[in-house]
Amino acid sequence: MRSGSGVFLSLTYWAFVVYLFVPLALMVTMGFKDSAFIGFPIQNWTMRWYTGVFQDGEVLGVFAYSLAIALSSTFFSLVIGTWIASFLGPTTFRGKLLVFGLACLPAVVPGIISAISLRIFVQFLAIEPGMAAIVLGHTVHNVPFVMLVVMARLSTQPRSHVEAARDLGADALTAFARVTLPYLKPALIGAAVFCMLLSFDDFVRSFFLGGYEPTLPVLIFAMLRSGMSPEINAIATVVLILTAILGLWAEKSMRTSERKTAA
Amino acid sequence: MTSPLLRIEHVTKSFDDVVAVDDLDLAVEEGQFVTFLGPSGCGKSTTLRLLGGFEVPDSGRIHLGDDDVTRTPPNRRDVNMVFQDYALFPHMTVERNIAFGLELKGRGRGEITRRIDELTDFLGLADLRARMPDQLSGGQRQRVALARALAPDPRLLLLDEPLGALDAKLRGQVQVELKAIQRRTGKTFVFVTHDQEEALTMSDRIVVMNAGRIEQDGTPEDLYRRPVSRFVADFIGETNLFVGTILDNRSGLVTIEWPSVGRVIAGSTTDHPPGASITLALRPESIVCRPAEPDLANRFEGRIRQRIFKGPRTTLEIEVGHETLTAAIDPATAATLTDDRLWLGWPPEAVAVLRD
Missing domain, CATH: 3.40.50.300 (P-loop containing nucleotide triphosphate hydrolases)
Structure with missing residues (x-):
């Protein structure tokens, strides 16, 4: 009975792994096909799609554009999210739950709804569709994640740390900068990477808020409409590798930094 | 100043x-x-x-x-x-x-x-x-x-x-x-x-x-x-607390009737008049135990109910009248005492009169 359920569990697990990785493997493999269309069989192999990605000025430009949007929206999300977390964390006041709920809302509103409403709002503010609008949209979406991660970390900081800093002559701002902020470091690293990935990956908001210049997901979508070329596979593979490296690095540096401040 | x-x-x-x-x-x-x-x-x-x-x-x-x-x-x-x-x-x-x-x-x-x-x-x-x-x-x-x-x-x-x-x-x-x-x-x-x-x-x-x-x-x-109060006497160190009635209170000496035991003289001042009920505190190590009657203002006969050896001190649970007192004495002296009859005593200044 016990071994029966064990076999069942491991079978379903492997089924899940196959389901997860076979499409990815197919995508990577098709990037090596020497033909303008994807699909089996692969008669000739080539590296030209991959080398092409790094020589295609348009793709590189769009990549840089997406990266700039991800970096700026992450920066703003970190600042605003940390600010709200620090405000909500230590104090209790009437309506705290309401502020908390409102701050969480952007994370749960369906992407399409949020994208449409942001588009209307941006128009209302007379901001041109484009980078500023997309950064604004991504920031609004990412703030709740930063806030939740930072609040969780903040709740483990002993109250005496800040008090000791104040006792030794620090005003509230100095105590935050020199004692609380270093303590939050692992949470901030994790939140930053998560925000980067969310922003880089976002299609709906970027599509609705963008101008003529596409972000990477929007570009890939546009390319798909004119046929499944192996170049798309190559672009996607490069993005996959970069994001995986970023995720693993964040995981590792969060662990070491958390261990250092565990005392 | x-x-x-x-x-x-x-x-x-x-x-x-x-x-x-x-x-x-x-x-x-x-x-x-x-x-x-x-x-x-x-x-x-x-x-x-x-x-x-x-x-x-x-x-x-x-x-x-x-x-x-x-x-x-x-x-x-x-x-x-x-x-x-x-x-x-x-x-x-x-x-x-x-x-x-x-x-x-x-x-x-x-x-x-x-x-x-x-x-x-x-x-x-x-x-x-x-x-x-x-x-x-x-x-x-x-x-x-x-x-x-x-x-x-x-x-x-x-x-x-x-x-x-x-x-x-x-x-x-x-x-x-x-x-x-x-x-x-x-x-x-x-x-x-x-x-x-x-x-x-x-x-x-x-x-x-x-x-x-x-x-x-x-x-x-x-x-x-x-100690001035029950709380302090109880909180700091071990202590014997007992309740008695004031018989006489003059010139720094208070005489107290301790029911079923006898009269206790305390070298202390108190505002309570004769007839009032008061609490006294007595440290276990202030109690002197002897086989024969000691020359002390407060002395009573008692029986040892329990001996507990604690290294530098031996703790005795002593029955006096219907009461039990805890005394802490050195082990050598404890060895000279018989369980069914001993004398115990203490000077007046060993007794603290508490306010509550």
Whole structure:
């Protein structure tokens, strides 16, 4: 009975792994096909799609554009999210739950709804569709994640740390900068990477808020409409590798930094 | 006469209708080692937090020297605190932790280095300067916390149960060390603890607190020999408490009728008139036990019900009349006593008359 359920569990697990990785493997493999269309069989192999990605000025430009949007929206999300977390964390006041709920809302509103409403709002503010609008949209979406991660970390900081800093002559701002902020470091690293990935990956908001210049997901979508070329596979593979490296690095540096401040 | 370093004037502090500190009035002279002693919830920690500036009193004033610091925030008071959990900054080395207060005071690089040298030598931390807090033992952390708090040279050092996290053996050693450090620096220490032994070992003066009020304020010896209330007698050391009726009260001697035992003479003064019922306290080691009748003002015959050997002392449970007294005597004397008949006695000054 016990071994029966064990076999069942491991079978379903492997089924899940196959389901997860076979499409990815197919995508990577098709990037090596020497033909303008994807699909089996692969008669000739080539590296030209991959080398092409790094020589295609348009793709590189769009990549840089997406990266700039991800970096700026992450920066703003970190600042605003940390600010709200620090405000909500230590104090209790009437309506705290309401502020908390409102701050969480952007994370749960369906992407399409949020994208449409942001588009209307941006128009209302007379901001041109484009980078500023997309950064604004991504920031609004990412703030709740930063806030939740930072609040969780903040709740483990002993109250005496800040008090000791104040006792030794620090005003509230100095105590935050020199004692609380270093303590939050692992949470901030994790939140930053998560925000980067969310922003880089976002299609709906970027599509609705963008101008003529596409972000990477929007570009890939546009390319798909004119046929499944192996170049798309190559672009996607490069993005996959970069994001995986970023995720693993964040995981590792969060662990070491958390261990250092565990005392 | 110089004015006291610290004056707490009628300070009251409540949290959500619970009065933590109730009309506290106290002055502390410079260079004293003062301990606030009491059970948890007695208001001792709140008092310390009021002195540190982490709480603001509902009413009353706090003066440090000539300055009114009642509402001064912690970063602008010349007071530093050693926290119960030490609160060392986990991302800074020992050296950077100690330097923290000096940097914020705007001291020069050279002066900061000199001060760190001085303190790490003084507290035996010289080899640990480059360590992170998580690489230190409990005792070492405690000393780093002390060094950090002493570094800015505060007028008053507050210590919030800093020995609570240490094991029993180390604690005894650190108590002696801490007292020596206080002597050598000449700093005024205000220490908070619930451990009566710790308080007796280190303090020049103990303030016993109960329910937000001062129960008794005096030297360790005063408190031990002359407790004023049931609470103090019970809280500090072992004690025999018994209730009797005053027969006579004059010229510093109170005669009390102790039901089923006899008359007890106490060398003490009390406001209670003859006929009043009062509580007496008698320390177990004040009781003298002899095979024959001793020459003492209070002497009774009794029977030993139980002997407990405790190394340097033997504790006897003695039945006197319908009462039971605990006596602590040296084991050699205990060996000369027979269980079914002995004499016990004590001088009048060994008996403290309590107010409640």
